[in-house]
Amino acid sequence: MALRKCLTILHVVTAVYGGMVVHESRSAAPSGFVSQGPAPSNEMLILCVALTSNNLEQKLMSVSTPGNSEFRQWLSMDEVKAFVEPSPETVAVFTSFSSANGLKPTVISPNGDWVSITFPVSQANELFEVFAHPSMTNTITRTLPVSLPSELVGHVEVIHLTTAFVGPNVRGGPVSSNFDTEVVPESCNSTVPTGVITPTCLQDLYLIPKTHATEKGNSLLVTAYEEQFSQRADLAAFLQLLRPDIPPTTTFTLLSVDGGVGPQNLSEAGTEASLDIQYTTGIATEVPIDFLSNGAADFPTSLKVCNGYMALTSRGVSVVWRGHHDTLAVCNDTVFIPVFPAVCPLITAVGSTQGFAPEHAINFPGGGFSNFFPRPSYQDERICAPTFAGIIALINDRLIAARKPVLGFLNPFLYSRASKAFTDITIGHNPGFICPASSVAFDAAVGWDALSRSPTSVNPPLASIDKMQRVSAHRVAAALL
Known part of the structure; x- marks a missing residue:
C-alpha cells in the first residue's frame, strides 16, 4: 500500500477481554470508493490510538471569554500538559490490555496521549477491505465498523484511521473581480x-x-x-x-x-x-x-x-x-x-x-x-x-x-x-x-x-x-x- 496506515483496535485478539462495544461505524463507503476485496492477512497495520485526556476546553473558555475573571491569563506549558496527558488509570488499563494480547504499544507523542501498535491483519479480524477510488492512484485499507473491548471504553478517544476515507482534493484557480472604482481606495485600483x-x-x-x-x-x-x-x-x-x-x-x-x-x-x-x-x-x-x-x-x-x-x-x-x-x-x-x-x-x-x-x-x-x-x-x-x-x-x-x-x-x-x-x-x-x-x-x-x-x-x-x-x-x- 502506498499510504501509511494507522488502523484499528477493532476485534484485536481479545482472549482476556470478551465484551465488545461499537466505537464508530458507517453504513457504507463514500461515493466513488469501491471495495477490492478483503485485505491480505499478512498486511501489517499501524494502529494509532489516542488515549483520553482531561477536560481542557472548560479552562480555555474561561481564559478566552471577555468578562471572565481569568480572561487572557494564558496557560503555561506545564499547565497544558497536566490537562493533555492521560490519567494514570487510563495508562494502566491500556497497558494491561496490550500486555494480555501480546501487543507492544509505543508512545508517539510528548504527552503520552498517542500510542501506536503494529500487527498483521490476521491478528485483527476479517472486516478489513482494500478500497480504490477512480481519482486516486493508490488503494487504502479500511473497515466500516470499529469496536472496542468494553474495558477500554472511556479510556480510548480516537482510533486512527479505520473509517476515514480521504478523497482527492479539488483545487481552483485565482478568482478575479470587477471593482467599483468610485467607492474604493485608490490603492485598490x-x-x-x-x-x-x-x-x-x-x-x-x-x-x-x-x-x-x-x-x-x-x-x-x-x-x-x-x-x-x-x-x-x-x-x-x-x-x-x-x-x-x-x-x-x-x-x-x-x-x-x-x-x-x-x-x-x-x-x-x-x-x-x-x-x-x-x-x-x-x-x-x-x-x-x-x-x-x-x-x-x-x-x-x-x-x-x-x-x-x-x-x-x-x-x-x-x-x-x-x-x-x-x-x-x-x-x-x-x-x-x-x-x-x-x-x-x-x-x-x-x-x-x-x-x-x-x-x-x-x-x-x-x-x-x-x-x-x-x-x-x-x-x-x-x-x-x-x-x-x-x-x-x-x-x-x-x-x-x-x-x-x-x-x-x-x-x-x-x-x-x-x-x-x-x-x-x-x-x-x-x-x-x-x-x-x-x-x-x-x-x-x-x-x-x-x-x-x-x-x-x-x-x-x-x-x-x-x-x-x-x-x-x-x-x-x-x-x-
Missing part, C-alpha cells in the same frame, strides 16, 4: 498587476496599521501540507513589486516536522503556500514569519486534532485557518461534507469575499454546519486567512509592546466584544469550483447565515474593538484592554 488585491489595498480598505512591527517576542507561523512549498525567490519578487518599502531580502524561517522539506526549485513551487507567505509578510510588516513544512501524508482523526489545537490556543496562540473549500459530495447531492479543520470550534476559520461596493461572499467557501462538533457557547448570541492572520499578528505586536496579554484564542472575543467590528455580507452563493451556479448551496443573507458566518471586517477598525471607538488602527495599543 491596481494596474500593476491588473485586478490583483494588493497588500496596500488591504491596508487601506481595512485600516490595517502600516507601521512596522517591533517586538521580537511576536511571530507568525504558516503551515503547509500536501507537498505545498513556499519560494523565497517568489517572496522577494512579490515584495519588490507590491511592498517596495519592505527590504526584498526579508524572508521566512523554514521549520520541518515528519520529514517536511522546503525545496526552492521553481518547478516545485506551491501556489497556495507561496501566496500564504507573501500576504502574511506583506500585511504583518516586520513580524517574524516561520514556514512549517509537514511531510506526513495522514492526519489523526478530527476530534483529537481539534484537541491539539485547543492545547495550542490555551497557550495564547491564535490559530487561523482557511475555510474556503467545496463541501458538496456531488453537485446534485444534498449532503454537505464538513471541511476539516475549519469545522473545529477551537480554531478561527476565515473565508473570503470578492469585489467591492458591495462585497460578495466568494463562490467556493465551505459554508454550513459541523456534524462532528456541537455548537460552541460563544455562538449562542450569534479576508482571507493570511490577511486576517497578519492583522492579528500586528495587534499582538502592539499588545506585547504595551506589556499586555496577546489575543490568543479568538472566537469568544470575535463573537462578543468584537462582533460590531465587522460588516455584514448579504450577497453570495457557494456552489463550488466544479458545480453549476444552480447547484444546491448556501446563500449569504442579512445577519448571520451559513455562508458568510460572521461578516467581514472592519467597522469600526478591528484594532479598536475593545473600546468600540471609531479610531484608527494605529492606536491599537491604547485601545485594546
Whole structure:
C-alpha cells in the first residue's frame, strides 16, 4: 500500500477481554470508493490510538471569554500538559490490555496521549477491505465498523484511521473581480498587476496599521501540507513589486516536522503556500514569519486534532485557518461534507469575499454546519486567512509592546466584544469550483447565515474593538484592554 496506515483496535485478539462495544461505524463507503476485496492477512497495520485526556476546553473558555475573571491569563506549558496527558488509570488499563494480547504499544507523542501498535491483519479480524477510488492512484485499507473491548471504553478517544476515507482534493484557480472604482481606495485600483488585491489595498480598505512591527517576542507561523512549498525567490519578487518599502531580502524561517522539506526549485513551487507567505509578510510588516513544512501524508482523526489545537490556543496562540473549500459530495447531492479543520470550534476559520461596493461572499467557501462538533457557547448570541492572520499578528505586536496579554484564542472575543467590528455580507452563493451556479448551496443573507458566518471586517477598525471607538488602527495599543 502506498499510504501509511494507522488502523484499528477493532476485534484485536481479545482472549482476556470478551465484551465488545461499537466505537464508530458507517453504513457504507463514500461515493466513488469501491471495495477490492478483503485485505491480505499478512498486511501489517499501524494502529494509532489516542488515549483520553482531561477536560481542557472548560479552562480555555474561561481564559478566552471577555468578562471572565481569568480572561487572557494564558496557560503555561506545564499547565497544558497536566490537562493533555492521560490519567494514570487510563495508562494502566491500556497497558494491561496490550500486555494480555501480546501487543507492544509505543508512545508517539510528548504527552503520552498517542500510542501506536503494529500487527498483521490476521491478528485483527476479517472486516478489513482494500478500497480504490477512480481519482486516486493508490488503494487504502479500511473497515466500516470499529469496536472496542468494553474495558477500554472511556479510556480510548480516537482510533486512527479505520473509517476515514480521504478523497482527492479539488483545487481552483485565482478568482478575479470587477471593482467599483468610485467607492474604493485608490490603492485598490491596481494596474500593476491588473485586478490583483494588493497588500496596500488591504491596508487601506481595512485600516490595517502600516507601521512596522517591533517586538521580537511576536511571530507568525504558516503551515503547509500536501507537498505545498513556499519560494523565497517568489517572496522577494512579490515584495519588490507590491511592498517596495519592505527590504526584498526579508524572508521566512523554514521549520520541518515528519520529514517536511522546503525545496526552492521553481518547478516545485506551491501556489497556495507561496501566496500564504507573501500576504502574511506583506500585511504583518516586520513580524517574524516561520514556514512549517509537514511531510506526513495522514492526519489523526478530527476530534483529537481539534484537541491539539485547543492545547495550542490555551497557550495564547491564535490559530487561523482557511475555510474556503467545496463541501458538496456531488453537485446534485444534498449532503454537505464538513471541511476539516475549519469545522473545529477551537480554531478561527476565515473565508473570503470578492469585489467591492458591495462585497460578495466568494463562490467556493465551505459554508454550513459541523456534524462532528456541537455548537460552541460563544455562538449562542450569534479576508482571507493570511490577511486576517497578519492583522492579528500586528495587534499582538502592539499588545506585547504595551506589556499586555496577546489575543490568543479568538472566537469568544470575535463573537462578543468584537462582533460590531465587522460588516455584514448579504450577497453570495457557494456552489463550488466544479458545480453549476444552480447547484444546491448556501446563500449569504442579512445577519448571520451559513455562508458568510460572521461578516467581514472592519467597522469600526478591528484594532479598536475593545473600546468600540471609531479610531484608527494605529492606536491599537491604547485601545485594546
